[in-house]
Amino acid sequence: MTRTLEIIGAWMLAILWVLPLLYAVWTAFHPSEYATNFSLFAPLTLQNFANAWDAAPFARYFLNTTMLVSLILVAQFLLCTPAAFAFARMNFPGRDIVFGIVLLQLMIMPDVLLVGNYRTMARLGLVDSILAIALPYLGSAFGIFLLRQVFRSVPQELDDAARLEGSSLLGRMWRVYVPLARPTYIAYGLVSVSYHWNNFLWPLVITNSVSTRPLTVGLAVFASTDQGIDWSIITASTLMTSAPLLVAFLLFQRQFVQSFMRAGIK
Amino acid sequence: MIRRETLQAWALILPALVLLVAFTHWPAVTTVVDSFYSTPKGSRPPRFVGVDNYAALWDDVVFWKAFWNNLWYALATIPASVILALAMALAVNTALPGRALVRMAYFTPTMLPMIAVANIWLFFFTPDYGLFDHVLSLFGGARHNWLGEPATALPAMMVVAVWKEAGFFMIFYLAALQAMPPDLQEASNLEGGSRWYFFRRVTLPLLMPTTLFVLVNAVINAFRVVDHVVVMTRGGPNNATNLLLYYIYEMGFRFWDTAMAATLTVVLLVMLGALAWLQFGVFGKRVHYR
Numbered sequence: 128m129t130r131t132l133e134i135i136g137a138w139m140l141a142i143l144w145v146l147p148l149l150y151a152v153w154t155a156f157h158p159s160e161y162a163t164n165f166s167l168f169a170p171l172t173l174q175n176f177a178n179a180w181d182a183a184p185f186a187r188y189f190l191n192t193t194m195l196v197s198l199i200l201v202a203q204f205l206l207c208t209p210a211a212f213a214f215a216r217m218n219f220p221g222r223d224i225v226f227g228i229v230l231l232q233l234m235i236m237p238d239v240l241l242v243g244n245y246r247t248m249a250r251l252g253l254v255d256s257i258l259a260i261a262l263p264y265l266g267s268a269f270g271i272f273l274l275r276q277v278f279r280s281v282p283q284e285l286d287d288a289a290r291l292e293g294s295s296l297l298g299r300m301w302r303v304y305v306p307l308a309r310p311t312y313i314a315y316g317l318v319s320v321s322y323h324w325n326n327f328l329w330p331l332v333i334t335n336s337v338s339t340r341p342l343t344v345g346l347a348v349f350a351s352t353d354q355g356i357d358w359s360i361i362t363a364s365t366l367m368t369s370a371p372l373l374v375a376f377l378l379f380q381r382q383f384v385q386s387f388m389r390a391g392i393k
Numbered sequence: 394m395i396r397r398e399t400l401q402a403w404a405l406i407l408p409a410l411v412l413l414v415a416f417t418h419w420p421a422v423t424t425v426v427d428s429f430y431s432t433p434k435g436s437r438p439p440r441f442v443g444v445d446n447y448a449a450l451w452d453d454v455v456f457w458k459a460f461w462n463n464l465w466y467a468l469a470t471i472p473a474s475v476i477l478a479l480a481m482a483l484a485v486n487t488a489l490p491g492r493a494l495v496r497m498a499y500f501t502p503t504m505l506p507m508i509a510v511a512n513i514w515l516f517f518f519t520p521d522y523g524l525f526d527h528v529l530s531l532f533g534g535a536r537h538n539w540l541g542e543p544a545t546a547l548p549a550m551m552v553v554a555v556w557k558e559a560g561f562f563m564i565f566y567l568a569a570l571q572a573m574p575p576d577l578q579e580a581s582n583l584e585g586g587s588r589w590y591f592f593r594r595v596t597l598p599l600l601m602p603t604t605l606f607v608l609v610n611a612v613i614n615a616f617r618v619v620d621h622v623v624v625m626t627r628g629g630p631n632n633a634t635n636l637l638l639y640y641i642y643e644m645g646f647r648f649w650d651t652a653m654a655a656t657l658t659v660v661l662l663v664m665l666g667a668l669a670w671l672q673f674g675v676f677g678k679r680v681h682y683r
Binding site: 133137140142144145148151213219222244245265325328346347351361365366377380383 | 481654662
């Protein structure tokens with residue numbers, strides 16, 4: 128009896144949780160007169176998506192976001208890997224202090240330091256560029272921490288064996304450590320891509336033109352100014368901008384969930 | 394003579410460290426310095442004003458409004474999303490019919506950008522047309538301006554945050570639950586212990602490290618994520634939904650009062666630091682690590 132109640136409860140909560148999304152899907156795929164009017168025979172349409180696509184430079188925003196997340200991902204891998212390797216497997220004076228300084232970023236996040244970082248970008252002449260959106264996130268304490276944890280779990284014998292074969296320091300890092308940390312790279316990559324695909328406040332502050340705005344900012348600008356209150360078009364554009372990540376998630380659900388777990392449990 | 398390994402290590406660390414310091418530690422330091430100077434206006438350079446900015450903040454009604462809003466927002470959303478996350482994880486950890494679907498339903502909002510979430514919910518909260526008024530009108534309810542009334546605007550934002558976050562925290566609880574040895578449950582069953590007793594005395598204590606991790610993230614998010622405020626209310630009506638980071642954004646990039654924005658940032662950083670200390674220093678000691 129209690130078991131049945133629990134199952135019903137779990138399902139009710141699940142329905143409650145997807146209802147907003149289903150409602151958004153309904154609105155986006157039907158003509159606007161059906162936006163709040165449920166009828167089983169309402170005609171399906173893609174017109175809302177077409178209208179949204181034509182009303183704002185979403186193609187450019189997609190390109191900007193793609194460039195942004197790729198730039199961040201590649202740079203984070205290239206920067207965090209050597210740093211994590213040094214913290215994990217090398218001995219040098221001040222290592223723990225420097226590592227502590229790095230970890231401070233987990234508490235003092237760039238997201239909060241809008242004013243200070245804006246001024247730095249202004250001095251560097253980078254305001255309104257994709258590089259400026261990315262720069263504060265490239266040296267990532269989270270990435271260094273995560274990779275250091277895996278590198279430390281690599282058996283020392285493997286390292287020694289490679290050393291005997293005459294591998295250089297970078298050679299060992301590249302051929303022994305990086306391949307063994309593959310699942311962590313995937314996990315970190317997924318977390319990083321979804322974080323920066325969705326990031327909003329800093330890009331909003333630092334960009335002010337079509338050629339640099341990522342999707343999130345473009346969507347906010349579109350929904351707040353250009354559109355009045357045509358909810359069908361706003362919802363269509365909202366789903367459109369979330370779609371790549373959402374579809375990727377639905378296809379690779381298991382990998383996503385496992386990646387978030389791997390990145391979270393330290 | 395510096396050892397070769399030391400030089401190599403620094404060469405490996407330096408690129409990441411330079412960027413990290415340049416865009417985290419350096420702006421943090423300059424923000425503290427700026428909070429003791431006035432905002433430069435036109436040709437007038439900033440001048441040292443001591444703690445004047447802090448005094449001004451102390452007398453600023455909007456600051457206190459944002460401060461208390463943020464505190465209430467944190468106090469409501471953190472327990473709600475953590476408890477819901479635990480309930481969700483417990484639910485999908487059992488042999489539930491359609492388990493994969495239920496888990497997907499819980500987790501999907503997490504994958505959406507907060508901006509998209511805000512747009513969708515903005516529609517729901519719209520007077521007359523929105524989902525809420527639509528459903529209420531079926532039961533003869535009256536028209537509500539959910540986001541336009543100071544009394545309901547902040548709770549509306551809380552609902553959005555909990556909806557977005559609970560599923561994210563769920564997966565950490567789920568991972569912890571799946572790592573628990575099943576023989577604990579079997580032993581408890583043999584001894585005839587009730588399920589509630591087992592949950593309270595075994596499951597919950599074993600989940601403490603996860604709870605701490607989830608709490609740290611929930612606290613940070615409660616002060617870091619204001620995307621929905623930007624899109625849904627712009628802090629209104631009458632600052633009813635103004636949160637600290639949103640007020641920083643407003644000060645710095647709408648009023649262009651950089652000195653006050655810096656002062657606010659220092660306050661927020663101090664609060665985050667104090668909360669971190671509280672969580673790890675006080676709460677952390679009571680966590681039993683395996």
